[in-house]
Amino acid sequence: MLATILHAARDVRSERVPDPTLVADTDAVVGVVAACVCGSDLWPYRGDPPVDEPRRIGHELVGVVEEVGSAVSTLSVGDFVIAPFLYSDGDCVHCRAGVQTSCTRGGGYGGPDHDGHLVDGAQGERVRVPWADGTLVATPAQPAPSLVPALLSLSDVMGTGHHAALAAGVGPGSPVVVVGDGAVGLCGVLAARRLGASRVVAMSRHEPRQAIARTFGASDVVAERGDEGVAAVHELTDGVGADAVLECVGTGPAMEQAIRVARPGGRVGYVGLPHGVELPILDMFRRNVSVSGGIAPVRAYLPELLTEVWDGRLDPSPVFDLSLPLDRAAEAYAAMDERRAVKTLLTV
């Protein structure tokens, strides 16, 4: 089958690899219908951390179940499924608490499972998914092709934006600021509106992304950063700052911006893998600004968000502004690396 392999910094290739097969009786093999490139894939793509040896990549997929192990009870061959960006057994103490990202037997795509067997990267024609019952969520029926992008967003970015909004304590009436205009930040705008935010300020310097943010319900756009960005947010919030801030980037400057625009007693919800982030504990202490979040347990949110996507009430699909076939994955990465695309969908 065809799969995407990261060979070195900025060297991604679509190559032939062996087809996956069931290993454990709790596995499923999924035939991928659509996958995509994540902002977090760009870190290794850019050589952070350095690529030691060629490896599979990708962690977002939707597809059709092709095989199930004998212990799989909730899925059948032919089901259309959404895979969260990590697999999880659904049964351990952390899964039961809704923190599937800390599953004691869970893990990620593109590397070995707990028994040393490769779990395929999600950017491929087929993927062996461990703990299929705990991981995969089936749609109520076969979806129309036009619904596939929105469903795919539930494997990561929409659930991650929702996690940021929950972590930031967004509720009815809150004024909210979203730092970051990648797919997660844009989904954060949508999530904040969905949770009842009275006003959502998107911090974005890129016009096409500003337009998506407005589509998703942003009431205001602030293009400035640093002191000017803080001043602009204060002007929009009667000099007070925001109740809730979604930090959807993961860099030091983004976190600093997020904390500075929070009002005293405000909350920052963050979901970007931190790179060079040092939290300013004394400023947080003085102003009672809290920092919540982390790697998003999107599996916990999938059933609820799926219902709304299925009904057409929630549509994150505009984050996909480029679609390419799997064999052109290299172009997909380059387009996102160069910020020519917000998020690239890969058709299989």
Place this chain on the structure above:
Amino acid sequence: MLATILHAARDVRSERVPDPTLVADTDAVVGVVAACVCGSDLWPYRGDPPVDEPRRIGHELVGVVEEVGSAVSTLSVGDFVIAPFLYSDGDCVHCRAGVQTSCTRGGGYGGPDHDGHLVDGAQGERVRVPWADGTLVATPAQPAPSLVPALLSLSDVMGTGHHAALAAGVGPGSPVVVVGDGAVGLCGVLAARRLGASRVVAMSRHEPRQAIARTFGASDVVAERGDEGVAAVHELTDGVGADAVLECVGTGPAMEQAIRVARPGGRVGYVGLPHGVELPILDMFRRNVSVSGGIAPVRAYLPELLTEVWDGRLDPSPVFDLSLPLDRAAEAYAAMDERRAVKTLLTV
């Protein structure tokens, strides 16, 4: 009048100073009945930061209103009042949001107000309190002398422990860990129980303090720290860690301990002024452990907690294990510095 003055590291003296008078029409002058020494007073007492010149000290007091300015409308001469450890106007956007510690016109005892006039330290016979309406809370009637220590605890430590518990998200059923066995940590135990915690683990190595923690409702005491402390908490929580952790010290090792004993998805509420704290953002991210809290807006909690203290349902008074007259303040500091006392009450 007599007041406590910090001259240099470990040099506290009770000395004669001028009586305070009303300055603004929103002021009150309070005749102090009881004050106390705070754990946070020990930082400057120990020379951190260095003492540049002699200065007033103390920020917790209860007393009787002796004079009120012409604009004070909610208090009368003769009222018995509790003063939170910061003054606040009660009317600005932050006060109205319950974050009185960020009051735009507020400040602390022992230094100049916004107009440059000295606000007395709380460890003295009389104190000028700015923004009396916004700051002071009167008791329903004159209290019995036996109730004074519990009332005094509401000026800081009980409200601060309560803030830690709220920030950590303590609710009915939560297993809770409290790091720190000073007066705030002990009040944190009491606050967690009051909010319905199913189990409260007090991390304490000092037997007299362990005994108070048990009086306050601690179900377990862990004397170990570091790896052993983490292991002991995991043993008590089915290997999972605590839903909510109260960090009531403010040092790097205490915060590290707090974050490590939190379960995935857990919350750390912190209230100790951070000294050398670096937050481990990657561990927080991976395990979705949030850090909330800061300087406690005890004014926000005073009416609610006062009702329960007045009724006898809440009694934080056991944190005061030493009582001395104001003219022996030096002994009060030494006793706390040497950990011979949890918290010293100063009678006036």
